[in-house]
Amino acid sequence: MGIDFAGKTVLVTGASSGIGREIALRFAVARSCLALTYFEHKAEAEEVAELCRGLGAPEVLIASLQLADDDSLRTLVETVVDRFGAIDILVNNAGVIVWRPFLAQDFGDIESQLRVNLEGVMKLMWAFLPMVSDAVITIGSTATLHQSRTPPTYCATKWGLRGFVKALAVERPGKRFVSVHPTVTATRMNDQQGMPPERVADVVFRVAAGDIEVEPGGDVDMRDYADA
Numbered sequence: 001m002g003i004d005f006a007g008k009t010v011l012v013t014g015a016s017s018g019i020g021r022e023i024a025l026r027f028a029v030a031r032s033c034l035a036l037t038y039f040e041h042k043a044e045a046e047e048v049a050e051l052c053r054g055l056g057a058p059e060v061l062i063a064s065l066q067l068a069d070d071d072s073l074r075t076l077v078e079t080v081v082d083r084f085g086a087i088d089i090l091v092n093n094a095g096v097i098v099w100r101p102f103l104a105q106d107f108g109d110i111e112s113q114l115r116v117n118l119e120g121v122m123k124l125m126w127a128f129l130p131m132v133s134d135a136v137i138t139i140g141s142t143a144t145l146h147q148s149r150t151p152p153t154y155c156a157t158k159w160g161l162r163g164f165v166k167a168l169a170v171e172r173p174g175k176r177f178v179s180v181h182p183t184v185t186a187t188r189m190n191d192q193q194g195m196p197p198e199r200v201a202d203v204v205f206r207v208a209a210g211d212i213e214v215e216p217g218g219d220v221d222m223r224d225y226a227d228a
Helices: 018-029 042-055 070-084 107-131 152-171 197-209
Strands: 009-012 033-038 060-064 087-092 132-139 176-181 218-221
Touching: 009 018, 018 033, 018 042, 018 087, 018 197, 033 042, 033 070, 042 060, 060 070, 070 107, 087 107, 087 197, 107 132, 107 152, 132 152, 132 197, 152 176, 176 197
Parallel strands: 009 033, 009 087, 033 060, 087 132, 132 176, 176 218
Antiparallel strands: none
16 A cells, blocks of 8 residues: 555655646645745746645645755755755656757856756755655656667766665665656657656656655656556
């Protein structure tokens, strides 16, 4: 039997649209308390929050987050601690991609992807891990599981994140660390083409609930759930 998430607190980054939005809605149905972050799309985040309340989430907090900004990270930590005290599940979903070949990207493109997708997530986890009671689920990419035409900078950030999760699982065996790797998914990042984000969200929820068993630091390949 899976974990009952009623009343438990779940933090989802990048929750204003796409995969993050659907993850938030899935935990709302389970009556979880939610902390949801957004970057630029506050109105969309507010809409997601209202939907979550309507689905049964007893408490929903939305907060701005720029993963490349240390002050933004600190503010998020203070805001979440003030409201919830601690969290049970952390879902690292927020990320960016520049859809240009490596040599067509400039230093700013490279830096922004590294700062958000890798450095920012590492700092976020450094700040929140002491208050996470159960699991950290990180959204990776199937580009780290096979040869890919995805731009190399983005691939590098996701490879680094996958290795980071595996190393953390060894260093901190008291918590569950899992990477869920979507294939091309119908989000803003992919011009709404690909796998439905609801499918990714369902797998993330099942991993969190223990219905999909994963070894510590292990990987869930969404290609295995393409027809689920």
